[in-house]
Amino acid sequence: MKQKIKVLFICLGNICRSPAAQGAFENLIKNKGLENQFEIDSCGTSGYHDGDLPDPRTRKTAEKRGIHLTHKSRKLNKKDLTHFDFLLVMDEINFQDVISLTNDIIIQEKIFLFGQFRSDQGAPIVPDPYYKNESAFEMVQDLVEDCSLGFLNFLGEEKCLK
């Protein structure tokens, strides 16, 4: 049996962007009947919100799209870097924080800006909505849904899917 594709979504606090991305991607692959092919998780580069559910604004926005978020925030650890096949970060600061944890080129090549998979020509980042208003959370939700589709297409092109 082929190995599962292990995907880790990473942001700063693991209460806004990365759980939203995790929920959107899980929802997409479930709808496509691909859930058996994946292991999916999310985490933060900080432990500021360890054990917390996603921000209420993130949960409310996801819920409106039929996505129920139950993930509890946790901090990225060294084992994640070897365990997961794809380390999908939300912005350049996350990228620097993660890449600075290793000199191993194999691991460094697993780090991608999730925003690079968006369908338009916008900046390849998912901006932090934490200090913003509700519309910023809607924008993040739209973006992570769009990037999820793009990432799944990328996996197809890379012949990662069965």
Ligand code: 4NP
């Ligand atoms: P996230 O957003 O990285 O998308 O989860 C944030 C959540 C919390 C904080 C910053 C960003 N904070 O400073 O507590």
